[in-house]
Amino acid sequence: MNREKKKGLQNRDNMGYLFIAPFMIVFVAFSLYPVFRTLHMSFTDYTGFNEPTFIGLANYARVFKDKLFLEAFGNTIKIWGVNIVLQLGTAFLLTMVFSDMKYKMKGLSIFRALFYLPNLIACTSVAFLFKTLLDWKFGSVNQILVGLGIADQPIDWLGTPSLTRCAVGVIGAWMWFGNSFIMLMAGVQGINSDYYEAAAIDGAGRWKIFGKITLPLLKPILLYVAITSLIGGLQIFDIPYLMSLDNQKRARSVNTAVMHLYNMAFKNRQIGYAGALAFILFFVICICSVIVYFMMYAKKEDER
Amino acid sequence: MRNHVNIKKKVMQALLYAAIVALSMICILPFVLMLVNATRSGNEIMTSFSLIPGSSLMDNWMVVKKNLDIPRGFMNSIFIAVTSTVLTAYFSALTAYGFAFYKFKGNKALFTGILIFMMVPAQLGMLGFYDLMVKMKLIDSYIPLIIPSMAAPATVFFLRQYILSVMPKALLEAPRIDGAGELYIFHKIGLPIMAPGIATMCIGSFIASWNSYLIPLIILNTPKKWTLPVMVASLSSVKDLATNIGATYVTVAISVVPILIVFCFCSKYIISSIASGSVKE
Numbered sequence: 309m310n311r312e313k314k315k316g317l318q319n320r321d322n323m324g325y326l327f328i329a330p331f332m333i334v335f336v337a338f339s340l341y342p343v344f345r346t347l348h349m350s351f352t353d354y355t356g357f358n359e360p361t362f363i364g365l366a367n368y369a370r371v372f373k374d375k376l377f378l379e380a381f382g383n384t385i386k387i388w389g390v391n392i393v394l395q396l397g398t399a400f401l402l403t404m405v406f407s408d409m410k411y412k413m414k415g416l417s418i419f420r421a422l423f424y425l426p427n428l429i430a431c432t433s434v435a436f437l438f439k440t441l442l443d444w445k446f447g448s449v450n451q452i453l454v455g456l457g458i459a460d461q462p463i464d465w466l467g468t469p470s471l472t473r474c475a476v477g478v479i480g481a482w483m484w485f486g487n488s489f490i491m492l493m494a495g496v497q498g499i500n501s502d503y504y505e506a507a508a509i510d511g512a513g514r515w516k517i518f519g520k521i522t523l524p525l526l527k528p529i530l531l532y533v534a535i536t537s538l539i540g541g542l543q544i545f546d547i548p549y550l551m552s553l554d555n556q557k558r559a560r561s562v563n564t565a566v567m568h569l570y571n572m573a574f575k576n577r578q579i580g581y582a583g584a585l586a587f588i589l590f591f592v593i594c595i596c597s598v599i600v601y602f603m604m605y606a607k608k609e610d611e612r
Numbered sequence: 613m614r615n616h617v618n619i620k621k622k623v624m625q626a627l628l629y630a631a632i633v634a635l636s637m638i639c640i641l642p643f644v645l646m647l648v649n650a651t652r653s654g655n656e657i658m659t660s661f662s663l664i665p666g667s668s669l670m671d672n673w674m675v676v677k678k679n680l681d682i683p684r685g686f687m688n689s690i691f692i693a694v695t696s697t698v699l700t701a702y703f704s705a706l707t708a709y710g711f712a713f714y715k716f717k718g719n720k721a722l723f724t725g726i727l728i729f730m731m732v733p734a735q736l737g738m739l740g741f742y743d744l745m746v747k748m749k750l751i752d753s754y755i756p757l758i759i760p761s762m763a764a765p766a767t768v769f770f771l772r773q774y775i776l777s778v779m780p781k782a783l784l785e786a787p788r789i790d791g792a793g794e795l796y797i798f799h800k801i802g803l804p805i806m807a808p809g810i811a812t813m814c815i816g817s818f819i820a821s822w823n824s825y826l827i828p829l830i831i832l833n834t835p836k837k838w839t840l841p842v843m844v845a846s847l848s849s850v851k852d853l854a855t856n857i858g859a860t861y862v863t864v865a866i867s868v869v870p871i872l873i874v875f876c877f878c879s880k881y882i883i884s885s886i887a888s889g890s891v892k893e
Contacts, residue, residue, distance in 0.1 A: 323794045324714025328722070331707035335726070335763035338741065338756075343732065345740030356743065398635070405632070411625045413632070421879040422636040424886075425643070428871050430823035432841040433864045437646055440860055448645050451661035482638070487886060494887030543733055546825055550845055566735055573739055574830060586735050593733060 350583030360580065367584035377585065380568040383473060387548065387564065388541040390477025391484075395537060398481065399488035407496045407522060409504070409514050420493070423486030435550035438479055442466055466551070469561030476548050476562055480541070488533050495529035496522060531604050535597050542593055545570065565589055643868065650861040657857050668858055675859035680843050681836070682866055689840040692754060692828075693821040696761035700817045701810050703762040708771035709802045713781055723772075726765045742830055752833045761821065767813045770885070774809035775802070812885045815878045819871060840867045 350367055352360035371377060402423070406413050426434070441448050442465040450462040465471050499522065507517045548562035549570070559567075569589070573582035649657050652666030676682060711723050745756045779802070787797045803810075825841040832838055838846070844867050847860055875882065 320788075320794065321715045324710045324716040324719065326794075327710025327714065327798070328707045330703055331763050331768065332722070334703075334760060335765070338744075338760040339737060339763060339765075340729065342737035342740030342744055345744060346736055346738075347740075349739060349743065354743075356746065402632070402635075405628055410621065411628060413625075413628065417880070417883075419632055419636060420883055421875075422639050424879070424883060425639050425875065428819055428823075428875055428882075429643075429868050430825065430841045430844070430871075432823075432825050432844040433867050436844060436847060436860060436864050437642055440649075440857060441642060441645060443857075446658035446857055448649070448657075448661055455661060486639070490883055490886045497887075539731075539733060543735060553845070569735065573742075579739055579743065583739050586739060590733060590736050 346583045346586055349580050350587055352580045354580040354583075355577045356579050357577075363580075367581045368588065370581060371584055371588050376563070377565065377568050380563045381565050383562060384542060384544060384564040384566075387473050387477045387480070387544060387562065390474055391480040391541055391544075392537055394478060394481035395485045395488055396534065398485040399492055399533070402485075402489045403492040403496060403526075404518065406493060407518075409517070416493070420486070420490055423489055425486070426483045427487050429483075431546035432550055434479065434483065435547050438475070439466070439551050442475060466555075466558055469558075472551075472558055472561050476544075476551065479547055480544060484537065484540070488537065491529060491533050492526065495526045499525050527604060531601065534600050534604070538596055538600060539593055542589065542596070643872070646861050646865055646868065649858060650865045652858055654857045654859075657861075669862070672856070672858040672862045675856045676862050676866075679859075680846070680863065682840075682843065682863065684836065685838055685840045685843040686866070688837060689822055692757050692839060693818050696758045696821045697814050697818045699758065700761045700764045700767055701814050704764050704767035704771055704813065705803060705806050705810055706798065707768045708775055709798055709806070711768070712772050712775050713784065713802075727769060730765045730769070738826070738830075741827075745831060751831060752837065753831075754837070756831050757821075757824075757828060761817065764817065767817065770813055771806060771809055775806050778809075779805045812881045815874065815882055816885055819874065819882075822871065 349360065351362055351364060353363050353366075354360040405411070406416055406419075429437075440446075442450075444450065444462055444464045444467060447462075447465070449465070450459070453459040454462060463471070465475050503521050503525070504517060507521055512520070543566050544564050545566040548564050549567050552559035552562055565585070566589070569582050569585045572578050572585060644663065648663055648665050650672060651669040652662070653668035653671065656662070656666050656668070711719060741756070745751055750756050783801060783805075784797055787801065792800075823841060824839075825845065828839045828842050829845070832842060835843075835846075844863055847863060
C-alpha cells in the first residue's frame with residue numbers, strides 16, 4: 309500500500325516533464341540550437357547558398373584585420389560611453405533625490421511612469437522621430453535653439469559625425485534611464501527600514517546613511533543594472549541603423565559593431581564571417597561583464 | 613534660525629522639483645511635437661515651431677495612404693502581437709507551474725541552464741535562426757515571429773517566483789485525492805491564481821512584440837505582410853514622404869498611439885514588473 313502510494317507520487321513528480329516539454333522543445337529548437345548553428349557557421353565560408361567548407365579559425369583571424377569592424381567597434385564604444393554616463397548618471401541622481409530623507413520627494417509613481425515612457429516606443433518610431441526633429445533645416449530642435457537664441461545658426465546634427473554619435477548616445481540614454489531608475493529605486497525600497505531607524509537612532513547624518521547603508525545594500529542591483537546596460541549598449545543597432553538608412557556618410561559615422569555584423573550577413577552574404585563577429589562580440593561582452601563585476605566587488609573589499 | 617533652515621530646505625526642494633519636472637518634459641516633449649506636427653502641413657513644420665495643432669491632419673493622412681497600407685500593417689502587428697502574447701502567457705504559466713511544483717530529476721539543472729542562457733545576447737542566435745528558417749522554408753511566414761514566443765525564459769522565471777509566493781503546494785492535495793488529473797488542476801487552480809502575474813507579463817510581451825523590428829525585418833519580404841515598425845522604417849525609401857514631413861509624423865504617431873493608450877491604463881503593472889525583476893535577482 310505504502311509503496312504503491314509512493315510510486316504514485318513519484319509518477320506525479322514526473323508529470324512535471326509534461327508541463328515543461330512544450331517550452332523545452334521550442335527553447336531548444338529556436339533559441340539554443342541556432343546559437344550552435346551560428347557557432348558552426350563561424351568556422352566555415354558559408355554564404356547562405358553554398359555548401360559550407362570548414363576553414364578553421366580564418367574568420368576569427370579576419371575580424372582583427374577588418375579595419376571597418378575596428379572602426380565600428382570604436383564608434384560603438386564612443387556612443388556607448390555617452391549613453392552609459394548619461395543613463396546611469398541620471399538614474400543614480402534621481403534615485404538619490406527620491407530616496408533622500410530630508411526632502412521626502414513626492415509623486416514617485418507619476419514621475420517613474422513619465423521617465424519610463426520613452427522606453428515603450430518602438431525603436432523605429434524613436435529613430436524617425438529624432439531624425440525629423442534633428443533635421444538641419446526643418447527640425448524642431450534647431451528651431452527651438454535658434455528661436456531661444458542658444459545657437460546663432462542651425463546646427464547640422466546629422467551631418468557632423470561626432471555630433472551624430474553624441475545624438476545617438478543621448479537618445480539611448482533618453483530611452484533607457486527610466487528603466488535603470490525604476491530598478492535602482494526598487495532596490496532602495498527593498499532595503500529593510502530597520503537599518504535606517506537604527507542608523508537614525510545612532511545619530512548618523514543622511515549622507516552617511518546613504519554612503520554606509522543605501523549604497524552597499526544597493527550594490528547587487530547596481531551591478532545588475534550596470535551589466536545589463538553594458539550588454540545592451542555594446543549591441544546597439546536599431547537607432548543608429550535606422551537614423552542612417554538614407555545616408556552612406558552618416559551610416560559610416562555611426563556604424564556600430566552589430567550594424568557591421570548585420571551588413572556582413574544580410575548585405576554582403578558573408579554569413580560565416582558574421583557568425584565569427586557575433587562570437588567575438590559575445591566574448592568582449594563577457595570580459596567586460598567580468599571586469600565590471602570585479603571592479604564593484606574589489607571596492608567592497610577595500611572598504612572593510 | 614530654525615526658520616532660516618526651513619526656508620533653505622523649501623527652496624532646495626522647489627529646485628529639485630523643478631529639475632524633475634524639466635526632465636519629465638524632456639521625456640514627453642518629443643511625443644507632443646510628434647502629435648502636433650502630425651496635424652500641420654509640411655510647409656508649416658519647416659518654417660516655424662509651434663505647439664498649437666494645425667489643420668492638415670487629413671491631408672497628411674492622404675499622403676501616407678497613397679504610399680503605405682497602414683491599416684494592413686496595423687492588423688498584421690495586432691495579429692502577431694496578440695497571438696504571441698497568448699502563447700507566451702499560457703506556455704510560460706505551464707512551464708513555471710511545472711518547475712515550481714514537480715520535483716522531477718534535473719529540475720534545478722534545467723532551470724539554472726535556462727537562466728544562464730538569458731544572459732546570452734540575442735545576436736548570437738540570430739544568424740543561426742535566420743539560416744534555420746531558410747532551410748525550413750519559413751521565410752516570409754509568421755511562424756518564426758509567433759512560435760518562438762512559446763519559450764520566454766524571463767517570463768517563466770518571473771511566474772515561477774510569483775506562483776511560489778502566492779500558492780502553497782498544499783492546495784494541490786485536495787483535488788489530487790479527489791482524483792483530478794494534473795493538467796485539470798493546473799487549469800482550474802493554478803492558472804486562476806497566477807492570473808495577476810500573467811497579466812503583468814502580458815503587457816510587457818505585447819509591447820515587446822508590437823515594437824519588434826529586427827526579426828520581422830529579416831523574415832518578412834512581402835510588403836503586404838509587413839508589421840508596423842517595418843513599414844515605419846521603410847519610410848526613408850519612399851521619396852514622396854521625404855518631401856512631405858507631416859506625413860512622416862502621422863505614420864510614426866499611428867505606431868506610437870496604441871502603446872501610449874496601453875501605457876495610460878497599465879503603467880502601474882508595467883513598472884511593478886520591471887521593479888520585481890531586479891529585486892528578485
